[in-house]
Each structure stands twice: as structure tokens, then as C-alpha cells.
Amino acid sequence: MSIFVDKNSRVVVQGITGREGQFHTRQCVAYGTHVVAGVTPGKAGQKMDDVPVFNTVKASVAAVGANCSLIFVPPAFAADAIMEAADAGIGVIVAITEGIPVLDMMKVMNYLAGKPARLIGPNCPGIITPGEAKIGIMPGPIHKPFGPVGVISRSGTLTYEVVNQLSLQGIGQSTCIGIGGDPIVGSDFIDCLDAFENDPDTRGIVMVGEIGGTAEEEAAAFVSEKMSKPVVGFISGLTAPPGRRMGHAGAIISGGSGTAEAKIEAMEGAGIHVCKNLGALGELCAEVFV
């Protein structure tokens, strides 16, 4: 078992003929993901390797039954791409694109409200159920398939670091999700924690947060009220100065809120095992989960 994506996911790549789209489509296919279609407006009838290209997401759903989309469209057109996927009935939309304007994402979120589509990202590495489907840009080989631990993170390479430490400890992963580093993201920690709580094969969760916003504090409240499974946490940005955007658009301490200290305090208060030293995260997970 896993959450959100698995071997039955049939992926359409939006922006498949672009440089990033081509490169990562090949990586996903090599991992064993069922990439059934690509979309680039005006290029219907072409093929990217063996993958048929369509003009619209709707056409890809009708022709080959795509149910999951992976978006590499540039920032200026990404909001349109997300709404197109949702309108075409895609169930899981994974937006990799970094740099989408905040107002565009606000409109997307209000548009998606009440619709069944689940958005992951934007500005994220994607989602992987190791051994079944890699829908994103993460390096496949660092993951250990069919394991008991779910990973949720706002970051990219920091997630790889965490996953690698888990695998080195012999701890496999059920599903790993990068929820994204933007201020406004589709799925948040709580959506993913809830899904992992209900996934019988996931026995514990690692959540990796960072400064900015209050998503970790809200997640901590959810953990203390609703979760029975153990959670290990890590927060980056203890040394980040206030008022500065630390690479991720969402990683900013503003008006005294969004600090790493406040997040760590809330998480510890909720019974989450917070790791203070990233170098020892794998070892802590081995103690907590094994």
C-alpha cells in the first residue's frame, strides 16, 4: 500500500516536449512509472520516445485514460495547466514548476476548492511510491521500496538527504511526498499525515519542515489530536535571519512568526520526535520506528 500514487497511476506529462519535461519523463519511465501521455499544445500526433503527445489534457484522458498529471510548464502558464488538468478530471496533479506568482496560485486554490482533484506542489520534487511509481524529479535509486515509513517535506534535496539516511539504516519508504516550498501549496502536511494514518502499510512518518508560515504548527496540532502512528520531525532554518526569503518563496520569518523555534516547540509539544541534528536523523528514525 501507499498513498496517492501507485502502480495503477497513469501519468500524463504536461510540458513533455520541453527540456525538463523530456529529461524527467525518461527518468520516470526508466523507474517503471506508467507514463501514458504527454501534452504540448500544437504538437498532437507527435511522440516523445514512445509516449503519444496530445494538444489537451482532456484528449489524453479520453484516448489513453490518464489519471495523474506531472507538470513542467513554465511559471507564467502553470496555473492554467493545473486548472486544465483538474477540469479534465485528473485525480492527482503534481506541479514541479518553481516560481508561479502567488496571486495565480490563490486563484488556482479557490478554483480547486470543492473539486475532487488533489494538487501536490508547486515548487516541489514530486511524489514517489518506491518500487511502483516515481512522479517527479527525485533520484529513484536512493529510495528503498515497500518500507514502513512515509516522508513528507517542503524541500527537495533535503528530502533526498532524509530518504538516503533512512535507506542506509535499512528503513524503506511507503510513499515520499514533496509538498513544495511555496507559500501556497495544494496538499499540506495535514492532508498527507491523514492519508498516512489511514494507510495500513505505513507505520511511521517523517515530516521535514522549514521556517515560514504556520503549516508545521497546524500539523503538530493534528498529530496530537488525530494520529496514532509515531512521527519524527525536522525543521531547517534555525539560523535564518528574519525578513529574508531563504531561497524558497515560502521560507521567510515575518513579524516574529514562522520561526524554527516556534515550530520545534509546537512539534515537541505534540509528541513528535524532533531531530535537532540532521546528521543523526537516520539513527533517530531507527530508534523510533524499528
Add this chain to the structure above:
Amino acid sequence: MKIHEYQAKELFKKYGVPIPEGRVANSPDEAAGIAKTLGGYPVVVKAQIHAGGRGKGGGVKLAQSESEVQSVAGQIIGMDLITHQTGPGGRRVKKVLVEQGLNIEKELYLSIIPDRAIAKIVVMASEAGGMDIEEVAAETPEKIIRVPINPLQGIQAYHCREVAFGLNLAPTVIKPFVVMLKNLYRLFVDNDCSLVEINPLVITAEETVIALDAKINFDDNALFRHKDIAEYRDPGEEDPLEVEASKHNLNYINLDGNVGNMVNGAGLAMATMDLIKQAGAEPANFLDVGGGASAEMVENGFKIILSDPNVKGILINIFGGILRCDVLAEGVVKAAQKTNINVPVVVRMEGTNIEEGRRILAESGLKLTTATDLKDAAQKVAEILKA
């Protein structure tokens, strides 16, 4: 992106948000010339820097005559204005805004911000104008009016009325306030703002509504569709190393410590800074060369880090995923050969083709210390600083 008050007021004027009469001056003579055209005294002379708290720092002064305008403008232009937002060095003032004085009856607070948690645009207002809104929020949150607006719906008259009645405005003032607020919202969405703040917004004795101050920040991600706004950027207000880094698409922030660091990915970069601190040192910077860093970016990163004279050592932490470690190691070696590196460098790499990457570093003949994992890296950084 931040802009100056006088630039924000240009936008206010364009959008029909009332502002005091006034213009920006580069010299005391120019300031005095502007004052003459404002139709009477007092006038206000305001330092133009990208930081709040200007009044407390001595950057905002009243003047009762042309000669007084000349003298206060002379004091302010060229001063290093220190406020709680500038740091101890202050910020050099190059321009002043010269404005008419107003008969202030009431001072209010008004802002428009995006609320990331609910994905709505929020109008915030308070009768406690002129005060630090964060203090008001902490001490008397009930005094703050918050009206969330769905961006798909846009601002409606009832939203504006809710704010106006919440502020206990006189009936005669409500109509001009509603018009002003609608215009301000239009300015916010038209230009992809991340903050529009008027503190204080004043009601005058003549029952007009005027923005005495103006602060606008913009969403950097949306500047591609606002070339006119991007023109407002003032590199003189930014750290020179950060300006240089942005030319190379590097995400760099200059900090006070002495251990430089270069990392791929923002989250891992922050975690690496934290690791340096835990090792007993202070990070000299934040530098994210991107999830898929190239050899060229590594080279530029080296140059930027080394141009900070405080740097006593460098930690490179790269998680090679899609980008292979051997490619990256070659980039590090080339960059190190091209750049005159005179401080110890600790390299920690992990990921695809790690053995090959380590071999390249070891055989490079460069004085690079290789760390096996993060714990080891932290330890080696600590050792460097002791030496």
C-alpha cells in the same frame, strides 16, 4: 521586491488613491524649490530608504519655512539613517520626499496582504494608526479588522463597507474611503503586490481620506509580467554581493558569520547553515546553487563566497541526485583551480556516483577535505576554526 515611498505614491496617484501634494528631491536646493510650490507651511521632509522606523531614527522632519526645508533636507540627505530595520550600520539617504503638511483629525492603519493559509487576499485595518501593527496584533488583536476576499470574486462594495464601519468612520467619510479602498485593491492585483500598507491613513479636518505613508512590496515571481515595476528596483538599497549573485541566478544572502557554504537546494542549504552553528561556528551566508547545480554555478558561487572578507573556511554540501557526483566533483575542481582559494574547504557529497566523485576530488591535488557524511562535515568545520 521593495520600492521607495515616493515610488509607491506614484502608483497610488495613478490608481486614484489620494496622497499629499509633494515631490522627491536629490538635494537641499531642489527640496526648497519643491516646498515653495506646495502652497504653505509646514511641509514634511522624509528620507527615502527601504526600511521602516524612519521617523524615530531622525529621517522625517517638519519645516516651517523655505530656509528650514533647505537645512533639514541638508541634514537628512547623506546621513546614515539607523532604524530597527537597517542594522547597526544604517542606510545612506540619497533622496527626500517633500510634502505638504495636513490637518490630521484621525490616523488609521490599512493594508492588503495575501493570506497563505487560506489562499485569500486580506484587507487589514485598525483605528490604531501610526503604530507598529505587529504590536497591535500582539497586544490588542480585537482592534484589528480582517476582511478576506476570494481573488476569483474580487473586492465588492460590501467588503469595503465592512472595513469602513469597523473603523467607525463618519458617514461623510465612508464614501471616499470605499472608493479609495477599491482602487487600492485594484492596484494590489494589477501589479502582483505582496504587501500594500498605508500607516497612517489619515482623515483630515476637511474630511478627506489621504495616504500619509505608502509601502508596497511585490511578488518577485510575478515581476516577469511587470517590466514597469521592475524598473523601480534600487540596487543601492541591496547588499552588493547579493546583487552580484542575482546576476548569476544564484540565491545568496550575506550573513555575519565566518563559515561560507554552498549547497544545492534551499531546504538543505538552511539545514547546512544550522549544522555550522551546531558545530560552534556561524554561517557567513546562505547560498543555494539550485537543485541541479552546474559546474559554472559552482564556480560563480565560489567567487561570491570568497569576496566576503569574513570567510575563514568553506563547507560545500551537495546531494547529487539527478546531477551526478562525478560531474559535480569535476565542477568543484575546475572552479577551485580557476579561483584563488586561500581558505580551507570541506566538501561533503552524497548521491549518484559518489565513489567516482570522491576519487576525482582526492586526485585533484587541491587542498580539499572530504567529509563522509553530515556529522563528519560538521566536525571538520569545527576543526578548521580551531586551527
